[in-house]
Amino acid sequence: MPEYTKEELFDLIVSNPSAYEDYRKEHEEIDLSELDFSNLTLEGINLTNADLSGCSFGESNFTEVNFTDTDLTSADFSRANLVECNFSGALLNGTDFSYAAVNYCSFTDADMAGAVFNESDLQNSDFSAADNMDAVRFDESTIWPDTDMLPEDFDTTYTKDLSSLEDDDDNSSSDY
Numbered sequence: 590m591p592e593y594t595k596e597e598l599f600d601l602i603v604s605n606p607s608a609y610e611d612y613r614k615e616h617e618e619i620d621l622s623e624l625d626f627s628n629l630t631l632e633g634i635n636l637t638n639a640d641l642s643g644c645s646f647g648e649s650n651f652t653e654v655n656f657t658d659t660d661l662t663s664a665d666f667s668r669a670n671l672v673e674c675n676f677s678g679a680l681l682n683g684t685d686f687s688y689a690a691v692n693y694c695s696f697t698d699a700d701m702a703g704a705v706f707n708e709s710d711l712q713n714s715d716f717s718a719a720d721n722m723d724a725v726r727f728d729e730s731t732i733w734p735d736t737d738m739l740p741e742d743f744d745t746t747y748t749k750d751l752s753s754l755e756d757d758d759d760n761s762s763s764d765y
Contacts, residue, residue, distance in 0.1 A: 599624050606634055613637070622660075666691075706731050714738065 601609035623643040630650040642662040650670045658678040667687045677697040687707040694714040702721035708730040729747040
């Protein structure tokens with residue numbers, strides 16, 4: 590089987606998923622980092638164990654895409670529509686899901702540290718066995734699934750961190 594560049598693998602994923610699947614079965618590690626998957630519609634693609642760090646998936650529509658054990662560090666899923674995708678065991682440090690619709694997805698054993706869910710719709714997705722949920726960022730507009738789909742001690746109440754705001758009045762006279 591020939592070796593492919595990142596761009597050639599991207600083309601296989603988009604235009605010939607079965608050829609990509611054959612290639613994936615022969616290669617344990619696939620580097621697709623920093624590619625642009627924005628505005629794509631993909632269904633049933635297996636991206637297991639791939640390096641997808643720094644990729645852009647903005648405004649994409651993914652159904653039944655398998656991200657099991659992938660590195661999605663600093664990936665961008667903003668405004669994406671994700672249905673029945675599997676993020677089990679994925680590394681989601683700093684991954685941005687802002688404004689995304691994430692429905693019926695599994696995050697079992699996913700490392701969520703630094704993931705961003707501002708104004709995201711997460712209904713019906715399973716975060717109950719996700720790791721580092723206390724380190725995700727979200728806002729008052731985030732729609733969370735029912736509590737049985739969240740870790741027991743996870744608090745979905747949004748509170749602003751007022752300790753990080755400086756009191757500008759105290760410093761205003763020294764600024765002039």
